[in-house]
Amino acid sequence: MDRRAVYKTAWIGSLLLAPQLLLVFTFFYWPTGAALFWAFTLERPWGGGNEFAGLDNFRMVFSDTAYWGAVWRSMVFALGSTALAMGLALLFALFCDRQLRGYKAYQTMLIWPYAVAAPAAGVAFRFLFAPEAGIFAALNKIHPEFWNPSINGIHAMILIVVAYSWKYLAYNFIFFLAALQSIPRALVEASAMDGSGPLRRMWDIQLPLLAPTLFFLLVINITDSFVDSFGIIDLTTGGGPSKATTLMVYKIYFDGFKGLDYSGAAAQSIVLMLLVMGLTFVQFRFIERRVHYR
Amino acid sequence: MADIDIRSVRKAYGKNQVVHGVDLSIRSGEFVVVLGPSGCGKSTLLRMIAGLEAITAGEIAIAGDVVNNLEPRERGCAMVFQNYALYPHMTVAENIGYGLKVAGLSKPERTARVETVAKSLGLSEYLDRKPGQLSGGQRQRVxxxxxxxxxxxxxxxxEPLSNLDAKLRVQMRIEIRKLHNRLGTTSVFVTHDQVEAMTLADRVVVMNGGHIEQVGTPEEIYRNPASRFVAGFIGSPPMNLFDGRVTGPGEVQAHGIVLSVPHAGLKPGRPVTIGIRPEEVVLGAAGSNVASIDVDFSEELGSVRLLHGQVAGADFVIQVPATTAGPKIGRFSFEVPARAVHLFDAETGNRIGTAASGARAAA
Known part of the structure; x- marks a missing residue:
């Protein structure tokens, strides 16, 4: 049965599509196009003309050791935050799925962090993890410099990984819980009758059947960790100390808006875009094949 | 092999009690079928034996050991689920061998035993397939x-057969009973299908509303139903039941029809439910206990014919051989042999025994 509405004249259809197209064009194609244009030209910081630069911008970016440092830190951040956010989310979802005491309250509370904007989360974590106040001040008193993200780069990296994962944990949790609840109860019961305990059931039955969800979340978490960390970094560490938390996306902002190197930042944007596209492609090409879809 | 003792077992979800104090002893090697309408608590009872549901009160003992607080894996039970519950990501061989893998058996030993079992079930060719690639009957066998x-x-x-089509169901029913005859393992089978119950069971447990109505061999359940519920539940078409009253020693009356019955010690005036099986009446007025039926509809079932009509205004069904000659619709006389009349107390629904069949199963 064909239930599509058909407009006899093309202009009504176009008119209805126009707002959406306008939004997509203004906020996606136009900036992307501008970045692409800037990446191949030398842009003057205060405006007023530009000149074609070919691949010079890219050569500059790739020959900069500071850039490769940012790439390396982005990888560390991606792996750390994805592992933390997905691992904890899965654990919590399994607890909720087993309907341990109070699971309804946990379920609701675990979903909330996703509704908190990144800057708000950033500010909250900045205070929570401040070395001079709260729990860390007490620990620092026992062991000086036990925790100080404002001078220790590793501490700063841990801080942004935790703050970022906190938010994505909520997102992953929703998906894991939904996927767990769609596994027929009888399968888990059959496994229990076959003699397996809760951990064995999780490993043999629930995790394999979660594979499609795991894969989906892996793609989303890794790609988002490359592009979505700006708000957290800007409000907790500001990329410091001594660039220890300057990830690729933060370096783009810093070089472009603080250093006024539009062309270099544009080139970095294009590289980041290609990297994310490449990663997604690799994941679909090589990991998806090992995933059981029912 | 083991016997199962169920002692005063209750199950409640919050304030909602679904099993009200069940007592049942299952002998070692016995095939017991728990039969009842949906929501009667039969599956809950089974799941309490399995350890998938906590027991609210009472005790369940398997082979003499109380298992109330044991995990399912420690009870030595195996279960076949209604929707089979096969692991979709494992092959047939992995599905069958999963229990052994969990038990920590070596791979060669597992393979050998999986092959033996698969062979006995005719699954040898399908060991490498996933459950999604099997037919309903094959999944059932896995x-x-x-x-x-x-x-x-x-x-x-x-209820392992309820997802199969009618033909396959009959076939699998026979296979399950043959398997039991071969292995002799104590079996508890839950179903709402009386034919499955009658054909499979050594003893049938009829449940209703969280209570056991009757426990007995299929023949006892059919011949001497312990209550009005069992009488109406067992038999197809079900027993004709209508309200009447005792009018004298060995005599009951309903809708102006007087029936003499072999029951002794009936108090005149006592309200009773009268039950007559459709297949136990005899067409044609010969002896005493004669009534007449206005048949307005007849069903041809191949070997038998069902005549639907009214006896003195109450619905009534009679089953006659399909070879019965004469018209199929109209007014017929029939005789109810005295031994074919079942009486139940109008209030409690319990069977009123006769001298001949005093067996009144514990309700």
Missing amino acids: AMGRAMIREPKVFLFD
Whole structure:
């Protein structure tokens, strides 16, 4: 049965599509196009003309050791935050799925962090993890410099990984819980009758059947960790100390808006875009094949 | 093999009690079918034996050991689920062998036992397939294989045939009974299908509303139903039931029809429910206990014919051989042999015994 509405004249259809197209064009194609244009030209910081630069911008970016440092830190951040956010989310979802005491309250509370904007989360974590106040001040008193993200780069990296994962944990949790609840109860019961305990059931039955969800979340978490960390970094560490938390996306902002190197930042944007596209492609090409879809 | 003792077992979800104090002893090697309408608590009872539901009150003992606080895996039961519950990501061989893998058996040993079981179920060719690639009957066999391979003390079946089509159901029913004859493992089989119950069971447990109505061999259940509920539930078409009253010693009356019955010690005036099986009346007025039926509709079932009509204004069904000559619609006289009349107390629904069949199963 064909239930599509058909407009006899093309202009009504176009008119209805126009707002959406306008939004997509203004906020996606136009900036992307501008970045692409800037990446191949030398842009003057205060405006007023530009000149074609070919691949010079890219050569500059790739020959900069500071850039490769940012790439390396982005990888560390991606792996750390994805592992933390997905691992904890899965654990919590399994607890909720087993309907341990109070699971309804946990379920609701675990979903909330996703509704908190990144800057708000950033500010909250900045205070929570401040070395001079709260729990860390007490620990620092026992062991000086036990925790100080404002001078220790590793501490700063841990801080942004935790703050970022906190938010994505909520997102992953929703998906894991939904996927767990769609596994027929009888399968888990059959496994229990076959003699397996809760951990064995999780490993043999629930995790394999979660594979499609795991894969989906892996793609989303890794790609988002490359592009979505700006708000957290800007409000907790500001990329410091001594660039220890300057990830690729933060370096783009810093070089472009603080250093006024539009062309270099544009080139970095294009590289980041290609990297994310490449990663997604690799994941679909090589990991998806090992995933059981029912 | 093991016997199962169920003592005053209750199950409640919050304030909602679904099993009200069930007592049942299942002998070692027996095939017991728990029969009842949906929501009667039969599956809950089975799941309490399996350990998938907590027991609210009472005790369940398997082979003499109280299992109330044991995990399912410690009870030595294997279960076949209604929707088979095969692991979709494992092959048939992995599904069947999963229990052995969990038990920590070596791979060669597992393979050998999986092959033996698969062979006995005619699954040898399908060992490398996933459950999604099997037909309903094959999936059913895999589920059976998975239960068999662990050589459990007890087999539990939770309506395992209800997802199959009619023909396959008859076939699998026979296979399950043959399997039981071969292995002799104590089996508890839950169903709402009386034909399955009658054909499979050594003893049938009829449940209703969280209570056991009657426990007995299929023949006892059919011949001497312990209550009005059992009488109406067993038999197809079901027993004709209508309200009447005792009018004298060995005599009851309903809708102006007087029937003499073999029951002794009936108090005149006592309200009773009268039950007559459609297949136990005899067409044609010969002896006493004669009534007439206005048949307005007849059903041809091949070997038998069902005549639907009214006896003195109450619905009534008679079953006659399909070869019965004469018209199929109209007014017929029929005789109810005195021994074919079942009486039940109008208030409690309990059977009123006769001298001949005093067997009144514990309700």
